Amino acid sequence: MTATDPSKNSLQLTADGQLRHFLTLDGLNRALLTEILDTADSFIEVGERSIKKVPLLRGRTVVNLFFESSTRTRSTFELAAKRLSADVLNLDINTSATSKGESLSDTLLNLEAMASDMFVVRHSQSGAPHFIAESVTPGVAIINAGDGRHAHPTQAMLDMLTIRQHKGGFEGLKVAIVGDVLHSRVARSQIRALNELGAAEVRVIAPATLLPRDVESLGCTVEYDMTRGMKDLDVVIMLRLQKERMEGALLPSEREFYRLYGLNQEKLALAHPECIVMHPGPINRGVEIESAVADGPQSVILNQVTNGIAIRMAVMSMAMGGQMAERSRKLAGRAQG
Amino acid sequence: MTALLEIDRLLDDLEAGLREKLEERGVTSPALIGIRTGGVWLADVMSKRLGLQEPWGELDISFYRDDFSRIGLNPKVKPSSLPFSTEDRDIILIDDVIMSGRTIRAAMNEIFDYGRPASIILATLVDLGARELPVQPDVTGRVLALQSHQRVKLRGPDPLHIELQETGH
Numbered sequence: 001m002t003a004t005d006p007s008k009n010s011l012q013l014t015a016d017g018q019l020r021h022f023l024t025l026d027g028l029n030r031a032l033l034t035e036i037l038d039t040a041d042s043f044i045e046v047g048e049r050s051i052k053k054v055p056l057l058r059g060r061t062v063v064n065l066f067f068e069s070s071t072r073t074r075s076t077f078e079l080a081a082k083r084l085s086a087d088v089l090n091l092d093i094n095t096s097a098t099s100k101g102e103s104l105s106d107t108l109l110n111l112e113a114m115a116s117d118m119f120v121v122r123h124s125q126s127g128a129p130h131f132i133a134e135s136v137t138p139g140v141a142i143i144n145a146g147d148g149r150h151a152h153p154t155q156a157m158l159d160m161l162t163i164r165q166h167k168g169g170f171e172g173l174k175v176a177i178v179g180d181v182l183h184s185r186v187a188r189s190q191i192r193a194l195n196e197l198g199a200a201e202v203r204v205i206a207p208a209t210l211l212p213r214d215v216e217s218l219g220c221t222v223e224y225d226m227t228r229g230m231k232d233l234d235v236v237i238m239l240r241l242q243k244e245r246m247e248g249a250l251l252p253s254e255r256e257f258y259r260l261y262g263l264n265q266e267k268l269a270l271a272h273p274e275c276i277v278m279h280p281g282p283i284n285r286g287v288e289i290e291s292a293v294a295d296g297p298q299s300v301i302l303n304q305v306t307n308g309i310a311i312r313m314a315v316m317s318m319a320m321g322g323q324m325a326e327r328s329r330k331l332a333g334r335a336q337g
Numbered sequence: 338m339t340a341l342l343e344i345d346r347l348l349d350d351l352e353a354g355l356r357e358k359l360e361e362r363g364v365t366s367p368a369l370i371g372i373r374t375g376g377v378w379l380a381d382v383m384s385k386r387l388g389l390q391e392p393w394g395e396l397d398i399s400f401y402r403d404d405f406s407r408i409g410l411n412p413k414v415k416p417s418s419l420p421f422s423t424e425d426r427d428i429i430l431i432d433d434v435i436m437s438g439r440t441i442r443a444a445m446n447e448i449f450d451y452g453r454p455a456s457i458i459l460a461t462l463v464d465l466g467a468r469e470l471p472v473q474p475d476v477t478g479r480v481l482a483l484q485s486h487q488r489v490k491l492r493g494p495d496p497l498h499i500e501l502q503e504t505g506h
Contacts, residue, residue, distance in 0.1 A: 018409050035412050042397065045416035051450040054400035321409025328407045
């Protein structure tokens with residue numbers, strides 16, 4: 001799982017190893033993930049100024065293409081692009097051209113013809129952003145804002161930034177991901193990032209019906225009993241119960257799930273006393289987490305949201321920089337040749 | 338050449354120039370900002386020499402560079418840190434070497450995003466000429482005309498010294 005897939009690598013990276021799309025964490029090494037975190041640290045400082053804007057993407061056009069609804073992710077991407085001085089277009093595709101019968105490729109080609117420089121893509125189909133980067137509009141930087149059950153790399157990286165802020169690093173950390181791993185694209189990206197960054201142990205805690213087959217092959221250990229699983233944890237990441245993705249009887253009942261896998265103060269007390277509590281949002285209070293924990297002193301859930309803007313600024317400026325550097329190298333090559 | 342680049346003499350000249358300029362402008366409590374990396378070392382030294390009480394600030398101009406569209410983002414960017422408000426302050430902006438003037442343009446744009454300063458005095462340790470923008474230092478330790486194969490670089494922070502590099506040709 002940590003093996004480098006060269007095809008994904010060459011799609012996401014320029015010949016010089018700069019980011020030019022951000023589709024998945026697969027194939028990105030520790031040095032590059034650390035560079036993303038370090039760059040985001042600098043953008044956090046920008047967010048604390050009276051003018052929270054830098055001119056990096058001035059004159060560039062960023063299109064938020066959300067084929068699946070989202071409030072937090074879309075608004076933090078929008079704010080990130082605006083703080084980089086880009087022009088931003090928000091398209092909610094559910095209510096747009098595709099409902100009139102236009103194909104995905106046609107929609108994208110039209111947007112490209114409007115001189116768009118970057119698409120931020122959320123799609124219910126795994127691999128959609130990859131497909132767009134590879135086949136539809138290769139000259140536009142593509143940022144994956146969540147695709148199917150596959151990946152949600154900016155969410156995973158903002159979680160890594162939050163962990164690094166509170167724990168100083170990843171060495172020796174024991175981290176658990178609790179809940180609906182089966183439907184979670186976030187969990188996959190988190191497991192990948194934690195392993196690459198050198199966490200000591202990544203544990204998933206869930207009922208067997210909410211775990212993908214061969215989950216260990218992603219690089220984690222499995223624990224079905226939360227009371228045992230909470231022991232010695234430095235970080236606990238709760239996942240949202242994705243009710244809208246549930247098919248068939250994967251759960252006996254929400255109440256039963258909460259009793260076994262919901263995070264309350266008693267269960268949290270079993271972890272390391274300085275264990276931090278994370279959740280990608282939106283929270284289902286009383287379904288996967290107790291309000292006293294979500295709002296308690298160990299919760300860093302709102303830090304995650306703030307960090308989301310900085311991470312997205314980092315990834316967008318790095319990918320746009322890589323695209324433009326590549327373009328100008330090609331132009332220079334043509335001029336010489 | 339080596340004698341010309343003796344660091345203590347350059348620092349003495351920079352300090353004397355700054356004192357004169359501050360007096361001429363009637364500035365009594367300037368805020369000092371160094372441009373990373375060499376300028377930050379100089380800010381530390383000059384802050385002590387001028388007896389400034391306030392901590393100095395440091396700027397990383399990576400987000401303001403005008404070559405972003407050619408080379409992309411500097412992978413080693415660090416957060417800027419200004420431990421004071423720039424609004425209505427008299428600023429001393431300090432860097433080790435001035436050449437094209439592009440770094441200073443970027444630094445001034447960044448400073449204005451923290452607030453509108455009352456004034457800025459630009460101090461550089463070495464002025465190499467070869468300007469591409471109409472930006473001139475108010476105070477400089479030494480003006481140098483280098484051969485095309487020569488470069489100067491401030492090394493530090495402890496001890497601070499200037500290195501003259503001869504490139505291949």
